[in-house]
Amino acid sequence: MKPFAQLKERFHRIKQRHLDPASLQFRLTLEVSLLSILGLSSVAVWTSWKMQQLLITTHTQQVEYIANRFPRDVELYSGMLPVNAGLQKTIDNVSVPGLAIWFKNTDGTMILAKSSQTTAKLMSLGDMPLEPQVYQVGDRYMILYSGDVKTARNQPLGKVYMAQDVTTEQYQLITAIQGLTAVCILATLATILAIAIRIRHSLQPLQEMSRMAGTISAADLNNARLQLGNAPTEVKELAQAFNIMLSGLGDAWEQQRQFIGNISHELRTPLTVVSGYLQSLLRRSNNLNDYQREALETAGAEADRTVRLLQDLLDLARADSGYTRYHLEPLLLNDVVSEVVDMNAKFGERSIQITATENVEAIVDRERLKQVLINLLDNAIKYSTAxxxxxxxxxxxxxQAIIRVRDRGIGxxxxDRGRIFERFYRVDADRARTTGGYGLGLAIVxxxxxxxxxxxxxxxxxGEGSEFTIVFQQ
Incomplete structure (x- = not known):
């Protein structure tokens, strides 16, 4: 179950990073995708409209030709035949397959070229367009037209109505539009996927910079450099500025580390001498008044406190420079813990309860681990009552071998929990002043x-307390 849980958590992190609305990758992908969708949709709509117009134009040209010819033929046949016979003769001559033509006299009499159920529905319509247009009549698609017919003397004879059946062509057009829509959708999805992959690839140098910035430590500043081979010019310039910044920070950190180490070393010896003389003066002087003795005791205590501070700074400087040596060996943690508790019992009055159900072994440095436990116990004693x-x-x-130090103090x-291991950081500066802390104990730990x-x-x-957990691999 654990590998599945890890895989699920990793997928969740990837999904969260890729779908973060505030991320540059998400915004660029969304914006470019919307532009692509808009462009492809515009092309698809324009193409569909153009195909529809082409269909209408192709068929309406024939209807328009017949509509323009009809009055001339009526006039021609009317001179040789009775009016109704001339109209019928004209209708028969201009009729073509798929085209229904009928004529209404001014008195309402109707003359048909052919009759069908669709024609009957069309004849029931009131007005029809004066220009050829496509209409849906039931399940059929028709190009409809109506026009006035007059005699040679410009006397009105009635109206001619035409209906061209373009159902087959319209269905073919609809099928073509549906296919075009499907192709556009697939092309849009493929474009979005390609855009997302390309944008993700283009932003990899920035993600690499983010990962380096998140994992780099002070000790790595001089060696950490970002190498970008195929990145765009703008990103390479940013990486170069990033490397210059790392180099400057590394130099500043090295100077600060050397300064702290040197000043700690140089000040510790004279302060130790001062502290020794003060202690000697207090032991050998019997003619001091209370004020003088209190002043000497205060000076001695502050000197000792400053010496401890300098020793802590020196320890941290050695650790930063890699000069701290660890003598790692397999040890029973139970023995080290018991030794530290016994030391505390000799010099302190606090009750410390050891809980261990079995012997636990780990590879550690005995003296360094004792220093860690002493600092943690000192911290627990300071921030909890007797x-x-x-x-x-x-x-x-x-x-894993685990050591827990638990108190029931102020918490x-x-x-502040994310910063308590920072150097010189103190949760309560006023209380730290009374307890004598400088904010270096947990940093050393x-x-x-x-x-x-x-x-x-x-x-x-x-209000309930704190628990510090130390974990070593066995």
Missing amino acids: AQPIDLIVERDEK IPLQ KTLVEGMGGKIMVRSTV
Whole structure:
């Protein structure tokens, strides 16, 4: 089930990234696709309209020819035959297959060339167009026309009506339009797919920059460079600016690291000497008044506190420069945890409860792990009251060795949890001032844990306490 869950989660991330309405890829794909749909739709509509007009033009030309010829033939035959006989003779002469013609005299008398059910429906219509047009009559398509017929003396004889059956041609046109529509839809889908793939390929350099920016660490600034071979010129220029920025940041970070390391090293020795002289002065001077003794004790405490700060900074500088050495070996975590708890019992009064259902082994550095646990316990003691116990839990989960440090103190607000491992970051500056913290303890913990190949996480609820979890691979 776990591989399926991972695959499902990966598919969800890909789907979310590709369908994100705010992403550049989604917007470009949508906009270009809409333009493509608009263009293909316009072509399809224009082609359909043109085909319809061609059909109408082809058939209406014949109807128009007959309509123009009809009055002349009537006039010709009327001179030789009675009017009705001349009209019938004219209708018979101009009739062609698929064309229905009938004539209404001024007195309402109707003369037909041929009769059908469709013709009967047409004759029941009131007015018909003066120009040939296509109409649907029942399930048939007809080109309808009506015109006045006059004698040679310009006397009205009546109206002639014509109906050209173009049903077969209209169905062929509809089938052609449907095929054209299907082709346009397929072409549109293929175009959208091609556009999406092309845009995604074009944006890969930007995604690569995003991935690098998200994974790069301070230690990688001098070595991390973005290499783009086939990217567009604009993206290459952006990548070049990105690399220049990384180089500048790397130089600045290196200068800062060297400065911190040098200043920590240079200041630690004289401050240690000052602290030693202050302590010696307090032990050997018996003629100091209370004010002088309090001043010396305060100066000594601040000197010791500053020395510890400089030592922490020096440890971090060594870790950043890669000078920290780890003596990794298989150890029972239960023994290391017990040793740290025993040390705390000698110098502190807090109750620390160890919970371990089995012996758990991991490859770690004993002294570094002890430093990590001491810092975490010190943090738990600072931010919880004396009546609240602290739990140290050692357990195994599949192939992972886990140590949990749990307190029931004030907890960490949600907005601060993502930053507590940053250097000099303190959740409550006022409280940190009273507890003597500089915001380096958890930063050192994270650096040491990751240096031993592990990882550290935190869960916390305000008012209920915090739990720091250290995970090592066995």
